[in-house]
Amino acid sequence: MNYTYKKIWLIAFPVMMSILIEQLINITDALFLGHVGDVELGASALAGIWFLAIYMLGFGFSLGLQVVIARRNGEQRYAETGKTFFQGLFFLLILAVLLCMLSKIFSPVLLKHLITSDDVYNAVIRYLDWRIWGLLFSFPFLALRSFLVGITQTKALNMAAFTAVLVNIPLNWLLIFGFDMGISGAAIASSSAEMCSLAVLAAYMFRHIDKKAYGLYWRIDITVLKEVFSISVWSMLQFFTSVAIWFLFFVAIERLGETELAVSNIVRSVSALFSVIVNALAGVTGSLVSNLIGAGEKKQVFPLCH
Known part of the structure; x- marks a missing residue:
């Protein structure tokens, strides 16, 4: 396995677009709600971070899932990649329902x-009443993304990302202003965008991934699930904690006033864009390192990281 700069970039760019869309959904909500009022704009900051902290539990699990899938791919045990994927998908679906409740x-x-x-x-x-149901779409999406990144076939993430944008922006305008739903409309638009991007990625998997070669058949194996969870639990805690601290920051700002909270939301949304490149390269690096270890090419790990 020879991962050149070009190959790393070709794998990382769709992941970058996928993560960027997650940020753009929050920014789009902020842009539209800024025309509704300071209360709605500030509230979307608190509700968005609260939702993001919950979302990070699934995101952290998906990173561990991605690592295990990549390891099996590097070992050329391709049928095991699909088996591992379904354990992760099963866990994330159960986790999504549980967290929603x-x-x-x-x-x-x-x-x-x-x-x-x-x-x-x-x-x-009002925002969370609709936004929280987005977990039912975003968590399965994370499982699908983990599988595609793990086997280093990430092109479909571009299509899913652009679909989310094409749905989120017009739907925000229609629901917030056209149907006068305010902050509830923003939440519905965001969840709908996640649903559509999930549908695109699922359709791609169904049409273009060799189900037989990758063992893409639904079955539960608790042993495999335990292995994935033992790796994922620490990244789940790490990412949840990192976002929970942001939530406490916004709670403190809220006590200063509604305008201060609204301004803080805009600044945080813009500053979050700069983390997209880092997060995408970090996630892809983890997957490629696991592929190398699975292939027995441990000497190539540090050159890849460099």
């Missing part, structure tokens, strides 16, 4: 004690 029950109670402004609190809950 827990959020619906506990989010209103917890946020009531953290948010001082009643107007901001009510707007946050």
Whole structure:
């Protein structure tokens, strides 16, 4: 396996676009809600970070899933990549349903004690009432992305990314202003964009990936799931904690006022764009390193990282 700069870039660029779209969805919400009012714009910051912290549990798991899939791909045990993928997909689906239920029950109670402004609190809950269901689409998407990155076939991520943009922007305008749904419209638009990008990626998998070669048949293997979870649990905790700190920051800003919270949301949304390249290269590097180790080419690991 010889990973040149060109090959690394060709693998990383679609991943970069995929991660960029996640950020652009938040920025699009902020841009449209900025024309609705400071309360809605500020509330989308708190609700968006709250949602992102929950989302990071699935994102952290998907990184461990990606590493295991890449290892099996490097070992040329291709049928095991599909088997591992389905364990991850099963876990992420269960986790999505569980987190949706827990959020619906506990989010209103917890946020009531953290948010001082009643107007901001009510707007946050209206946003989360719709946005949280996006986990049912974004978590399976993470599983599909982990599989494609693990086997280093990432071109379809470009299509999924552009689909999300093409759906999110016009739908935001239509629901927020056309149907006068305000912050609830932004949440519905974001979740709908995730649903459409999932549909594109699933269609690509169904049509272009060799199901027999990669063992893409639904079956549960608890042993494999335990292996993936033992690797993923630490990245789940790491990413959840890193975003939870941001949430505490916004809670502190909210106590200064609604305008200050709105401004902080804009700044955070823009600054997050600069992390896209780093996160994409980091994720791809992890996958390629695992491929090399699986192929028994450990001496190539550090040159690849360099």
